[in-house]
Amino acid sequence: MRSARAGIEAGLSGAVSALNADEKVDLELRPSREARFGDYQSSVALKLARPLRRAPAQIAADLMGRLDLEEATVEAVSGYLNFRLRPRWLQEVVRQAAADSNYGSSDVGCGQRVQVEIGSVNPTGPLHIGHGRSMILGDTIGRLLAFTGHQVSREYYVNDQNKQTRLFAASVSARLHGQEPPPGGYTGGYVTELAEQARAELPGIGAMSEAEAEARLRDFAIQRMVELLDRSVSRVNVHYDEWYWESELWRRGLPQAAIERLRAGGHLSEREGAIWFSPAVPGWEEADEDRVVIRTNGEPTYFASDLGYLLSRFEDRGFQRVVEVWGADHHGYVPRMKAATALLGLDPQNLQVVLVQMVNLKEGKMSKRQGRFVTLDELVDRVGSDAVRYFYLLRSADAMLEFDLEAALSQGNENPVYYAQYAHARLFNVERTAQRTHPDLPAEPDLALLDKPWELAVAKEIARWPETVETAARELEPHRLPHYAQRLADAVHGFYQAGNELPDNRMVVPDPDMTRARLELCRAARNSLRIALDQMGVSAPEQM
């Protein structure tokens, strides 16, 4: 069953082309801003007025006459087209949403193989709450893409060859020998702990030559950090499909191959003893500065690895599309990677980068702390996984996130997580009550009984779920999920409230047929809400 949006769009599109409008015109189909304008609105008649040299109202009336939709009725008002979903169609939506445990899923992705690369920070320290935002956002993008028919692999790229990780290993080594870490090294207590663990688990490490010990230690320490990291993100329901090690790239000769390809294409030059990449390429003029690929001392930069990483994904492993989720502080790196992609003969369109803005912690009324000094684990300890995920997803990626600890900790109105979860728990409770009081309900509901405004309001929100998912997945905008959950929960609480005001309007009433019909609506709403929460990685409790 197609979404309401898709159905109306198809019909409207047909009607517009019947008017012989030359150019392709945006249908301007939107959810209505006000109830009196119906459920969807289109201003396409206003758009067509000029090319058709006719009055908008006349065009709107003409279009209305050509529209006969199963989803909605149409009304032309002062140049606008207002669509109202038909009760019959809404009933069908309810029937389906109640039955389909994957309601809203689709195959629009056509099985496209997508890699979502999430996080990939240097594994040299604990994750802070800014990293956490990237992880959760990326994970949710992965969920959305999988739900819309893409074949998704969530990957963490483990840097283990670069300068920082070497410095990290040197810091562990220094602790192992009872010395201070080198200048600019890592001084946290976890470094000393790692050294202790290495002493216990790598027998003879203290006696090895410095070079050998360094290599062994680096492997050991990074492996340990990756395990810790996995444990931290698992607590917020983030699970990677793949941990891809930078060293693996070099073993497979991929950076070398990429460098060769760029050299052959004339995009590398030698200067001051180093090898530079010149990203001059039409369309990516922003990346106009040369960058070092091989240092003067012969060692590659991270950029060399990244070139190989592009080949690894698009060629070696055959991903058709890569979505990278980076902290916004890496934005300057985007044009360079896009240019490199193009110069390697790949399509930069298939490399999408989602930049995630920073997180600030708001404690109490006054103090604000920069996210980089608070660990993700600490935050999860304080407020729990559900609140962390919900609050992180609430804001669009390019808005800075002000994490309100007070609100996340509260058990009251100011905590939006509970609002949606409470709606779910309430619906579950209604179903439980109905089972108790009406053990012999009819198998099939008569959904035509659902005609109250608050009932139809719930059905309309349920009907919006498939298009919400589709848009969120297409635009890579997970923040639409909590906003949707909020709206659906709104409608659910309104539905419930009607029963508080008048017992006849309760979901469970003496009349078994009415109870059965409303129960179907409960199931449909609860299913939609559960799926929405599930896409966010937030739990849907059965009681609160």
Add this chain to the structure above:
RNA sequence: GCCCGAGUAGCUCAGGGGAUAGAGCAACCGCCUCCUAAGCGGUUGGCCGCAGGUUCGAGUCCUGCCUCGGGCACCA
């Protein structure tokens, strides 16, 4: 200096060129002899940062400026 993002109600933020700009929270006023009040209804609250421009129509697109955050490595 250059690049990216943000600037919308007291606070935190949604707004895909279209009708009178929205939500949550906060503030104020109401609603439980209960299918869960972690809920519901109502009221108050806006030069959409500023100035131009494009358009029949701009919070939305363009230009300039202001403020805040971030970035501009042979770090990642």
